[in-house]
Amino acid sequence: MSLVARVSVNSAPAVNSSYVVRPSGVHGYGAFATRDIEIGEVIDEFVGERLTHAQCDERYKDRDVNDPHTFLFTLDENTVIDSSVGGNDTRFINHRCDPNCEPQIENGRVFIVAINRIRQGEELGFEYNIGREEDDPDNVDEIYACRCGSPACRGTILWPAKRSRRRKRKSNSGIPTSAI
Ligand SMILES: C[S@@+](CC[C@H](N)C(=O)[O-])C[C@H]1O[C@@H](n2cnc3c(N)ncnc32)[C@H](O)[C@@H]1O
Ligand SMILES: [Zn+2]
Numbered sequence: 001m002s003l004v005a006r007v008s009v010n011s012a013p014a015v016n017s018s019y020v021v022r023p024s025g026v027h028g029y030g031a032f033a034t035r036d037i038e039i040g041e042v043i044d045e046f047v048g049e050r051l052t053h054a055q056c057d058e059r060y061k062d063r064d065v066n067d068p069h070t071f072l073f074t075l076d077e078n079t080v081i082d083s084s085v086g087g088n089d090t091r092f093i094n095h096r097c098d099p100n101c102e103p104q105i106e107n108g109r110v111f112i113v114a115i116n117r118i119r120q121g122e123e124l125g126f127e128y129n130i131g132r133e134e135d136d137p138d139n140v141d142e143i144y145a146c147r148c149g150s151p152a153c154r155g156t157i158l159w160p161a162k163r164s165r166r167r168k169r170k171s172n173s174g175i176p177t178s179a180i
Contacts, residue, residue: 018043019089019124026094026147028069030123037118046073046090046103046110048083056080056171065137068144068157070130072171073103075110080171095157095172096125098150103172128157129173144170 018037024030037043048071051059056072059082071084071091083091090112093101100116101124118124125148137143141156154161 021092029092031093043112048081048087049085074171074173095128096148098152099126
């Protein structure tokens with residue numbers, strides 16, 4: 001089952017939100033700036049149900065490996081945030097290989113912060129840092145093909161761009177790419 005089906009619409013739009021969710025040419029729905037957003041501006045908090053890695057593995061143990069869709073965000077070695085439960089509109093921010101915002105972690109909370117000046121109408125996107133695993137299928141780069149459309153697009157939303165690694169379940173990550 002696609003994780004899209006798990007989305008619960010349980011969060012009201014943020015008051016004075018600087019972005020809105022609408023269909024995206026990158027994938028499904030995306031988040032778009034409703035006004036210019038300055039560098040360093042906090043766009044919103046990324047929220048959702050907090051799970052241990054074990055709980056998350058159990059929840060998604062039957063997940064189709066050919067379905068790249070995920071609303072998970074790895075906070076650290078202990079915690080995964082599942083934004084399909086209790087998440088807000090930040091869960092619709094797509095991956096970009098040339099990100100204009102990034103998740104910043106402060107006291108265990110995740111804030112999406114602009115790292116470039118973002119123009120009104122521009123799609124928001126951050127670097128997902130989705131790691132590779134030993135048991136990834138050979139076509140994993142096709143499954144996780146990136147459609148961000150950037151001239152800098154590396155063709156996959158996985159990191160690093162070439163395979164070499166471990167870990168079990170795919171999620172966006174607050175862990176710097178250098179540490180993965
Ligand atoms: C948190 S969701 C983002 C919202 C998603 N577009 C939606 O409508 O539900 C993350 C998923 O969106 C897709 N996605 C996000 N960025 C992408 C990109 N640059 N290229 C291809 N698929 C992308 C992948 O399936 C990824 O697992
Ligand atoms: Zn890309």
